[in-house]
Amino acid sequence: xxxxxxxxxxSDLSAAQAALATRTIKETVALALREAAAGAARRREVERxxxxxxxGLADKRDRRKxxx
Numbered sequence: 721x722x723x724x725x726x727x728x729x730x731s732d733l734s735a736a737q738a739a740l741a742t743r744t745i746k747e748t749v750a751l752a753l754r755e756a757a758a759g760a761a762r763r764r765e766v767e768r769x770x771x772x773x774x775x776g777l778a779d780k781r782d783r784r785k786x787x788x
Contacts, residue, residue: 733748740755742748 728745728749733745736752737743737748740748740751742751
């Protein structure tokens with residue numbers, strides 16, 4: 721783990737602590753970073769699914785190919 725010196729707006733920190741139910745700055749920043757990464761991964765998955773990936777599941781033959 722690398723220590724970093726960053727400026728954090730006090731009101732942003734307070735809002736994040738309230739939203740994430742965290743107490744310390746370290747806990748808040750760590751959870752906020754994990755939440756941001758997880759949110760991005762969820763958005764990518766939704767984009768993939770809505771781009772037609774699920775259409776292949778309608779045909780039984782295509783379904784086998786998708787799950788292999």
